Amino acid sequence: MDHYDSIIIGAGHNGLVAAAYLARSGQQVLLLEAADVCGGLGRKREFHPGFQGSVAHSVSHFSSKIANDLSLSSFGYESPTNSLATVGLSSDGQHTVVKDGRVEGVGEKDAAAYQEYRRQMRRFADALSPFWLKTIPRIGSAGMSDLMTFGHLGLNIRKLGKKDMREFMRIATLPVRDLMDENFENDILKTTLGWDGLIGSKLAPRSPNSAVLAMLYRMAGESEGTHAIPAGGVAGLIDALCQSAKASGAEIRHSAAVSRILIEGGADGLVATGVQLADGQKIMASRVVSSADPKSTFFNLVGVEHLDIGFTNRIRRLRCDGYVGKLHLALNGAPEFAGLDKADGRMIIAPKLDAIEFAYDDAKYGECSRNPVMEIVVPSLHDASLAPENQHVLSAHVMYVPHKLQGGWTDAARVAIGDRAIETIAQYAPNIRAQIIHSEFLTPADLEADYGVTGGHWHHTEMAVDQMLMMRPTYEAAQYGTPVPGLYLCGAGSHPGGDITGNAGHNAAQEILR
Amino acid sequence: MTTTDPYAGERLKRTAFYARAKELNIRDAWAAWNGYKFAEYYYDAEYEYFCVRNTCATYDICPMQKYEIKGRDAEAMLNRMVTRDVKKIGLNRVAYCVWCTDEGRMIDDGTIFKLADDRFMLTCGSPCTAWLEMSVFGFDDVTVTDVTDDIAALSLQGPTSCATLKKMGLQGIDTAKPFDILYFPFQGDTLMVSRTGFTGDLGYELWIKKDLAIEMWDELYAAGDDYGIQPFGEAATNMARLEAAFIMPAMEFNEALRTVNFEHDQTPFELSLGWLVDFKKPHFSGRSALLKEKQRGPKYTLTKLDIEGNRPAAGSYIYSSKLCTKEIGYVTSAMWSPSVKANIALAMIKTDYLEGNLWAEIYYEKELRQYSRVARCTRKTKPFWAPARARATPPPDH
Numbered sequence: 064m065d066h067y068d069s070i071i072i073g074a075g076h077n078g079l080v081a082a083a084y085l086a087r088s089g090q091q092v093l094l095l096e097a098a099d100v101c102g103g104l105g106r107k108r109e110f111h112p113g114f115q116g117s118v119a120h121s122v123s124h125f126s127s128k129i130a131n132d133l134s135l136s137s138f139g140y141e142s143p144t145n146s147l148a149t150v151g152l153s154s155d156g157q158h159t160v161v162k163d164g165r166v167e168g169v170g171e172k173d174a175a176a177y178q179e180y181r182r183q184m185r186r187f188a189d190a191l192s193p194f195w196l197k198t199i200p201r202i203g204s205a206g207m208s209d210l211m212t213f214g215h216l217g218l219n220i221r222k223l224g225k226k227d228m229r230e231f232m233r234i235a236t237l238p239v240r241d242l243m244d245e246n247f248e249n250d251i252l253k254t255t256l257g258w259d260g261l262i263g264s265k266l267a268p269r270s271p272n273s274a275v276l277a278m279l280y281r282m283a284g285e286s287e288g289t290h291a292i293p294a295g296g297v298a299g300l301i302d303a304l305c306q307s308a309k310a311s312g313a314e315i316r317h318s319a320a321v322s323r324i325l326i327e328g329g330a331d332g333l334v335a336t337g338v339q340l341a342d343g344q345k346i347m348a349s350r351v352v353s354s355a356d357p358k359s360t361f362f363n364l365v366g367v368e369h370l371d372i373g374f375t376n377r378i379r380r381l382r383c384d385g386y387v388g389k390l391h392l393a394l395n396g397a398p399e400f401a402g403l404d405k406a407d408g409r410m411i412i413a414p415k416l417d418a419i420e421f422a423y424d425d426a427k428y429g430e431c432s433r434n435p436v437m438e439i440v441v442p443s444l445h446d447a448s449l450a451p452e453n454q455h456v457l458s459a460h461v462m463y464v465p466h467k468l469q470g471g472w473t474d475a476a477r478v479a480i481g482d483r484a485i486e487t488i489a490q491y492a493p494n495i496r497a498q499i500i501h502s503e504f505l506t507p508a509d510l511e512a513d514y515g516v517t518g519g520h521w522h523h524t525e526m527a528v529d530q531m532l533m534m535r536p537t538y539e540a541a542q543y544g545t546p547v548p549g550l551y552l553c554g555a556g557s558h559p560g561g562d563i564t565g566n567a568g569h570n571a572a573q574e575i576l577r
Numbered sequence: 578m579t580t581t582d583p584y585a586g587e588r589l590k591r592t593a594f595y596a597r598a599k600e601l602n603i604r605d606a607w608a609a610w611n612g613y614k615f616a617e618y619y620y621d622a623e624y625e626y627f628c629v630r631n632t633c634a635t636y637d638i639c640p641m642q643k644y645e646i647k648g649r650d651a652e653a654m655l656n657r658m659v660t661r662d663v664k665k666i667g668l669n670r671v672a673y674c675v676w677c678t679d680e681g682r683m684i685d686d687g688t689i690f691k692l693a694d695d696r697f698m699l700t701c702g703s704p705c706t707a708w709l710e711m712s713v714f715g716f717d718d719v720t721v722t723d724v725t726d727d728i729a730a731l732s733l734q735g736p737t738s739c740a741t742l743k744k745m746g747l748q749g750i751d752t753a754k755p756f757d758i759l760y761f762p763f764q765g766d767t768l769m770v771s772r773t774g775f776t777g778d779l780g781y782e783l784w785i786k787k788d789l790a791i792e793m794w795d796e797l798y799a800a801g802d803d804y805g806i807q808p809f810g811e812a813a814t815n816m817a818r819l820e821a822a823f824i825m826p827a828m829e830f831n832e833a834l835r836t837v838n839f840e841h842d843q844t845p846f847e848l849s850l851g852w853l854v855d856f857k858k859p860h861f862s863g864r865s866a867l868l869k870e871k872q873r874g875p876k877y878t879l880t881k882l883d884i885e886g887n888r889p890a891a892g893s894y895i896y897s898s899k900l901c902t903k904e905i906g907y908v909t910s911a912m913w914s915p916s917v918k919a920n921i922a923l924a925m926i927k928t929d930y931l932e933g934n935l936w937a938e939i940y941y942e943k944e945l946r947q948y949s950r951v952a953r954c955t956r957k958t959k960p961f962w963a964p965a966r967a968r969a970t971p972p973p974d975h
């Protein structure tokens with residue numbers, strides 16, 4: 064094949080989703096992935112012989128529409144029915160457990176307040192839900208369908224009723240801290256519920272901006288924000304996406320890093336005509352769709368000489384520094400957390416909101432948190448194939464680990480933060496050190512190097528009000544098209560953002576097929 | 578250096594020629610330009626203007642911003658910034674350029690001096706550091722240095738300017754074609770001379786290391802004594818440039834980066850500078866917006882007007898009929914031109930109305946009473962003042 068309809072850069076889950084949709088529509092699609100396997104941050108990672116994890120370790124709002132459209136069930140993926148309990152670990156073993164719309168381990172008052180809180184957040188999340196699977200029109204667009212989208216958004220918010228609408232407007236950009244303090248007394252309940260507003264962003268409980276919106280984003284869809292590990296793990300989902308894309312006719316090449324997006328100039332201006340691979344090979348296409356992050360796409364692959372100066376500067380100032388580190392432990396048995404029968408939930412270590420705030424303060428000034436906070440799952444309890452028999456994998460997202468560490472990252476610095484994370488876990492699972500066969504810690508700088516994501520950022524670029532909706536990643540590239548005709552974006556740096564949702568890939572494909 | 582002056586940071590800076598300029602500024606008519614003390618006029622604006630047109634005169638352009646742009650990617654970086662093809666600028670040549678926002682609105686105009694394949698000088702009226710910093714981002718090998726304070730620059734304009742420079746010993750200066758750059762040894766250093774200027778007449782600009790500024794001035798003034806050399810200030814410059822139909826910031830155009838209101842800035846097409854926009858060159862900032870603008874046609878067009886009567890039409894509105902019912906534009910600069918002997922103006926006129934009748938409503942004051950009259954305007958296609966000597970090489974001798 065010497066000419067494709069679409070070349071997609073990056074076979075992360077968004078690239079796969081976009082490829083599958085485009086191929087299904089009849090396009091000749093080539094998907095080029097730098098790594099030797101598909102999946103991006105969701106791909107399987109053997110971090111010790113026989114022990115597998117993935118950077119993204121649970122799924123909270125993967126779109127069931129996409130799962131249906133792409134017939135993922137025929138490729139082995141089932142929308143998980145059994146969601147993980149979210150467990151706020153307490154050093155005294157009196158944990159706070161949120162599961163199936165109820166909370167345990169807190170006083171009556173908090174338990175009741177949680178019901179009202181949940182009702183309201185669900186209503187808000189529902190009002191926003193339809194927009195994660197839609198292109199957000201550019202401001203000033205007068206196209207009918209664009210106006211409908213705006214109208215629909217307005218209407219949905221209006222439909223909340225006066226009281227809830229006002230409340231929505233009030234809380235949408237509230238710091239997590241205020242929302243939690245207003246509703247609850249129990250410290251661990253506050254950190255457990257607030258966690259999803261913070262993880263992945265450069266935000267702490269007291270940061271104003273977008274934590275509540277991020278929370279609502281994650282509550283979208285039928286899973287209501289609960290997390291799950293699908294059968295076969297995150298990698299199982301990736302595998303189903305891969306098979307679906309291939310079955311629809313998309314061609315996938317691994318170990319095929321794109322080094323340049325080919326751009327030709329003509330009387331009408333520039334147009335993307337294909338890509339050049341690291342080995343020099345050129346492949347031509349009618350369009351190029353990049354799931355690499357916006358900075359990498361525009362600066363490493365396109366080149367500023369093909370972009371306007373103002374646009375370049377807006378991409379340049381995107382905030383892309385990741386603050387989440389990844390800890391993988393290979394264990395010789397199931398971890399034993401005091402007060403927990405089985406560590407099969409999503410466990411949060413953050414004794415109070417101030418603990419998160421202080422952990423953030425260190426990172427804000429370029430240091431690793433002295434007392435890190437984290438989220439832990441044990442994927443091998445859900446998918447036995449991930450570790451040898453009776454052995455286990457512990458996977459933790461550790462905050463806050465700055466991409467730009469003061470003095471730069473060294474092996475010693477990596478070991479130190481990894482150790483501190485293990486030390487923190489040991490406060491809740493005293494036996495853990497004795498169980499460790501092997502450990503690996505990935506800093507955001509490591510994630511950048513291994514996964515090709517600028518800053519090692521969870522969402523490719525910060526999820527904050529100024530980088531959301533029709534401003535994600537920035538205007539003139541927020542509708543998946545870019546100022547370079549024939550070049551599209553389809554990754555987490557586009558609306559609606561990161562996590563394993565498939566939304567950006569879906570929306571980009573719809574935009575291309577429109 | 579310690580100072581006891583509590584306002585030291587607030588005071589206007591002095592240019593490299595200040596020691597001489599202050600002696601000649603008999604009226605103490607100082608204004609400010611980019612933080613420099615700068616002559617509005619020295620003795621009398623009209624007198625200075627006549628020197629520019631009849632003998633020769635010097636204009637202190639030290640406050641003009643000068644940037645040295647160096648490195649393997651300097652050309653590519655500039656080419657992506659300005660609308661002209663920088664590749665086409667020959668070595669030791671100068672090109673007039675404009676640069677625009679992504680929306681195709683003009684940020685500023687200026688000149689690019691190609692000093693070597695990997696070294697350029699960019700000059701412009703207002704500081705451009707922030708935009709340059711943004712423009713450089715993403716290029717591997719290019720540095721921008723603000724050399725405004727290191728280089729003293731003096732513009733020598735007028736029919737006897739070439740003769741003056743010859744007398745000063747700049748052998749071969751008469752071979753310089755418009756926009757050429759020549760170099761001459763000067764006091765163990767180098768004097769750079771470009772055949773450029775802002776008066777539309779024969780003229781040169783002299784560029785020298787700041788420390789040698791006064792020596793150069795003295796030699797120039799000694800040589801120019803027989804050729805009627807005089808300093809001229811901002812007011813005379815403004816007259817001369819209007820006759821040449823050159824644009825001025827804050828008159829013809831509002832710098833885009835300082836414009837608050839929507840489209841209160843201008844595109845090069847509106848300013849009749851479409852010839853500077855090269856759609857055949859590699860990509861440049863604002864290209865797609867400018868292509869649309871070109872295809873659609875500019876909303877306004879900067880137009881040269883010859884206006885009935887002798888009252889300058891400063892601040893006038895332009896109408897499509899004598900009844901002044903339909904406003905179609907506004908005058909940006911106006912004067913009675915002594916050289917052309919005409920009442921001239923530049924005006925921004927809605928392009929759709931260009932072909933029709935043009936009337937200016939002229940406001941004037943007589944002993945505290947306000948009057949207005951309506952005068953017919955005629956469009957001019959050529960600059961009002963464009964003597965053959967401005968282009969001739971060698972220029973006519975004196």
Ligand SMILES: Cc1cc2nc3c(=O)[nH]c(=O)nc-3n(C[C@H](O)[C@H](O)[C@H](O)COP(=O)(O)OP(=O)(O)OC[C@H]3O[C@@H](n4cnc5c(N)ncnc54)[C@H](O)[C@@H]3O)c2cc1C
Nearest residue numbers: 073075076077097103104119120121321554555561562563
């Ligand atoms: C530490 C961490 C933990 C996370 N945990 C979770 C979680 O538990 N649950 C969840 O939902 N989300 C999680 N996320 C977020 C989630 O992983 C990402 O938002 C998501 O993977 C984005 O998907 P994507 O397809 O847009 O991009 P990616 O997954 O980043 O995939 C992009 C792909 O493009 C490839 N690529 C890049 N450049 C090139 C090139 N030049 N040529 C060829 N290929 C290229 C890369 O190799 C990569 O495979 C986590 C993120 C991080 C950093």
